[in-house]
Amino acid sequence: MSSTLLFYCRPGFENDVRQEWSGRYSEDGRWESGDGYALLHLQQTPPPEALDAANWIFARQVLSVLGQVKLGERDRLSPILALLDTLPAGQRGPWSAAWLEHPDSDAGKPLSGFCRRFTPILEKALGERGLLLDNAKAPRLHLFFTALDQAWIATTDPRHASPWPLGVPRVRMPSEAPSRSTLKLAEAFMTLVPDADDRLKPGMVGVDLGAAPGGWTYQLVARGLKVFAIDNGPMKGNMAIHPHVKHLREDGFRFRPQHPVDWLVCDMVEQPVRIAKLIADWFVQGQTRHAVFNLKLPMKKRWLEIERCFGLIEGALDEAGLRYTLCAKQLYHDREEITCYLALTRSEQARRRRR
Ligand SMILES: C[S@@+](CC[C@H](N)C(=O)[O-])C[C@H]1O[C@@H](n2cnc3c(N)ncnc32)[C@H](O)[C@@H]1O
Structure with a gap:
């Protein structure tokens, strides 16, 4: 069965994700990328270990893509819910959480404010449909915005995914440390x-x-x-x-x-x-x-x-x-x-x- 994988990475290292894939797996597919992410369209299902973020050097997070949505300027919610409705049972939730993310790039970072504001709106809509579960093992829903009107909808298994949004851990700079290293x-x-x-x-x-x-x-x-x-x-x-x-x-x-x-x-x-x-x-x-x-x-x-x-x-x-x-x-x-x-x-x- 065909599938699409979405990898988050440091901007400029998209080709390194691709090289890493080729170094590990013989199957290859069609690649597309933008600053800070790469997509791999495969003819078949990926090996399960390929979906574990911990196995990757250049990828910060690895997600299974469910679809891509084009969003209206006034109503962003309806197209997302409509796409979720079309998914086969088993891919349609319920979810342990919904994370709204963007590329960690100059073009992507301005989307963070929108993602923060839109998160409670989406959570409310999913909650009303019984699509959010209080179960940390349930799959997680990710909306990856590449622009205000465009998002990839994807999922991870939280047990094998990076536990941090964008795959980036928050680390506090200790005031007594002598260097940012x-x-x-x-x-x-x-x-x-x-x-x-x-x-x-x-x-x-x-x-x-x-x-x-x-x-x-x-x-x-x-x-x-x-x-x-x-x-x-x-x-x-x-x-x-x-x-x-x-x-x-x-x-x-x-x-x-x-x-x-x-x-x-x-x-x-x-x-x-x-x-x-x-x-x-x-x-x-x-x-x-x-x-x-x-x-x-x-x-x-x-x-x-x-x-x-x-x-x-x-x-x-x-x-x-x-x-x-x-x-x-x-x-x-x-x-x-x-x-x-x-x-x-x-x-x-x-x-x-x-x-
Ligand atoms: C990137 S800095 C290390 C920063 C340090 N980890 C920190 O957190 O503050 C690299 C250091 O390696 C040292 N260095 C390079 N070659 C070395 C060698 N052969 N023996 C000892 N130190 C070396 C340099 O003097 C420099 O201070």
């Missing part, structure tokens, strides 16, 4: 690290490679970790004097801890392949259990570079017989880069403790 690591902990509160505990030890001025170090210290901050540049603010921070002016490619640590984070601006080899080596040498690191991508052939880096990491860890999880995302706070999370599985960590 801190938001990247905060977002990575929210987005990529399952049970982050359990895996980042007071008393643990972390290493921050390329730490200055200290935005990432701040995130670790805020969670109670003791941190070796490695950088030739200066740490700033509280991170320069904090008792839990040991700043070492060393080369991040040479530094190794005397004892294994719980966390390695790395934000050095370097060739992605060099970073990938370095991170893999820390795991193979048994020097960390978790890592969050950035890969600064080239302007072109970004997907190929990611495949190359992941191949290096997976090859090294497989050869060492380690069991691990590796995932990545182009975070909202990332620009020409992606953020990766690599961790030994819990059973591998237990095996290591028994040795």
Whole structure:
């Protein structure tokens, strides 16, 4: 059965979503895109895992399209309700929620005020028809406005979708953090690290490679970790004097801890392949259990570079017989880069403790 998928992404990375699809799946279809989104029209039903936003690097959200509506200037509600009425049973709701969204682009952002104002009107109409359920597992309805008079109507399964409107988590900028980069690591902990509160505990030890001025170090210290901050540049603010921070002016490619640590984070601006080899080596040498690191991508052939880096990491860890999880995302706070999370599985960590 034919189907259409709608991907939200950072503006300018629509072609990277397409490359990522081609790298993962042999089926292809007709693509169309606008700033901050891409649509894929397929002849068949997509593989179920393709609809899970967590599996995607360049897509912030993945939705199944139900239809497209043209909206009148005075009455926007009727065409939407009319389209919902034409859907086959099973696709017609009820819904756990209705989200009104727009592309995260210069052209899309002015639509946010309209989306906010129109949401209660749509919710009321859906509620009166018994189409809104108090059940978080029920599918979610999305209206994706590309203009005031045009919207794609789509759905997600909230259990496999990004839990944030537009696929963008809200992260508060802490006033004490010395750089805005801190938001990247905060977002990575929210987005990529399952049970982050359990895996980042007071008393643990972390290493921050390329730490200055200290935005990432701040995130670790805020969670109670003791941190070796490695950088030739200066740490700033509280991170320069904090008792839990040991700043070492060393080369991040040479530094190794005397004892294994719980966390390695790395934000050095370097060739992605060099970073990938370095991170893999820390795991193979048994020097960390978790890592969050950035890969600064080239302007072109970004997907190929990611495949190359992941191949290096997976090859090294497989050869060492380690069991691990590796995932990545182009975070909202990332620009020409992606953020990766690599961790030994819990059973591998237990095996290591028994040795
Ligand atoms: C993007 S900044 C890091 C920002 C930091 N994560 C923060 O949140 O404040 C990159 C840092 O990597 C450092 N760096 C680059 N190459 C390095 C190396 N070989 N060894 C140590 N630090 C390095 C630079 O001095 C710079 O401070």
